[in-house]
Amino acid sequence: MGELGWQADVLGNGYEALTLPLGSDGEGDVVATLVRYRPSLGNLVSPFAPAHGVDVLYVHGWSDYFFQTALAEYWHGVGARFHALDLRKYGRSLRDHQTPGYVADLATYDADIEAALAAMGHGENDERPSRRRLLLMGHSTGGLTLSLWAARHPGRASALVLNSPWLEFQTGGVGRAFITPLVQLGARVQPLGTLPQVDLGFYTRSVSAELDGEWSYESRWRPARGFPAHRAWLNAVLEGHAAVAAGLGIEVPILTMLSARSTILPRWNDQMRHTDSVLVVDDIARASVRLGSTVTVARIEGALHDVILSAEAPRRAAYAALTRWLRAYAP
Template identity: 55%
Template sequence: MTAWLLDVLGDEFEQTTLPLGEDHEGEVVATLVRALPPAPPEPPSGWERFVRRLRGMPQADPPPMLDGVDVLYVHGWSDYFFQKRLARFWTSQGARFFALDLRKYGRSLRDGQTPGYITDLKTYDEDIAAALEAMRPGAAGQRRLVLMGHSTGGLVLSLWASRHPDAADAVILNSPWLELQLAPLRAAIIPMIELQARLRPMEAAPQIDLGFYARAQAAVADPDDLMETNPTWRPVPAMPVHAGWLRAITRGHRTVADGLTITAPVCVLLSKRSALPTRWSDELTSADTVLAVDGIAQRALGLGSSVTIERIDGALHDVFLSRKAARDDAYARLERWVTGWAAATGS
């Protein structure tokens, strides 16, 4: 039986550790976080039941829209799960919400490990398989699965969903990293990455993160709903990028470029514009400063046969951490898409 313990996010959340064996750096684990559902409404009183009978109304309220749905969220690079607001969106609709801190990220990072390091994105199949088993032991096929990934997590889940046809019922991607920021230079860059990864896989690239993305998030944060993060798990500047890891990412990009075959409907949420973060300006608080979003939008069209792309004016790289107007727009678009999906699929 899975042992669930209180999570660092507080009483609404629990976590469980998923053992994944060992590698050259020692013990390897992933961590699954779950959001506890809101308290059920009080049953109708005797008087309310009587009135309902008189009016020909059902004695019980219908189940929530996403009853019977599980959501599995995967974070991006140099990141982990901390978005309480996102979890509440799903649980308020009746879904069960789970978030996976992949091996060597966040809650899963152990002393002596290289944060986020991996040499093949397929290795995460083990993390995802362990998460799905912990989410619904013995219930495979009885609940609908919605995958939700941000940035690198969006790349990981896109590749996984394509390799596991019919495993997911919907895929939702928040600014997925489907292509290099310098895509026109791909032909020149890839051979250098491959050579460096073969000769010195643990060599770190020069740090180019100036901390502007984190500064932009802080600038637009909701003062009434602040999200505190662990600086060890979500450092500023971001975690070092190693050659072996970057090769795994670019090989994933190449697979996406060749075209994926995700059978489930896909929703991709992106900022309307990108901005180059070479120096600080207010423009960085209303644009994606991590990805070239036009290229991502085009690449997303090759994920499967049913892809919806939502471009959100004023959104940051994580559209759900944007300024309130853009954030509200992102949630409204997500709810609209999910409502349509649920109606079309009989959820």
């Protein structure tokens, strides 16, 4: 099956998973899970492909995990080696004794990311560092987490691709400034206190093959209305948003892919099949330019919150935009 520790993954042929022990926290043992795509040897790629010599590490968003096989196949097709990370308490890494998705500081994920990079040959203390270049790709909260990580670890990654990154709160900067003191107080008094459920399941309806979408996945790891959110977790996210608003100073090329429009309503609207029903994309576009010195923003007409889970036409447009960007900025 390959190197010691790698096992067949739930995604089937070509996918392998490696459990990454991370010690323990107040809830017990903690792990992350690295997934890699290794197609058959006959599936060769041109050395002139735009991402030849690149290793990709993908990180999912809130209440999510890696299942997007077409994304792995895309990266292989453009010459990269693809890996995805299920963070602690998500997806393959979630254990029965854990609070799903919970951390009180997004920097906690530094350990998860470092363990994954070490397994990929990009560890910080590797005696023989890889000659391949590292590209990080994150969706939603994963995009925020990787942006903050890249700012704290300059020189490690050569490029950053963000798929609808959660860079600003849905109420905007003014609303964020208003609610932050209240959230901070709640996080200190009752860190695991749950927040009101605001996810009405509309995004799931637009994605799931069991409803109006076309994608099948494990609903235990990606519940219809998301995991319960906790006060300390939201405080960590707001701290991340404030850091982005102040500017992160990332010096490598960044691509942000977003839907052209948002539809955020308290009731179902058919436009949610063709727009972002989670984030205010105009606010995210503005926040993106504060990430670093070289930022490209691609707005995809008809795209969902996860642009690579959109309908076929916007999905093709997103991959085409990514390929164009790679030809200009690939590390």
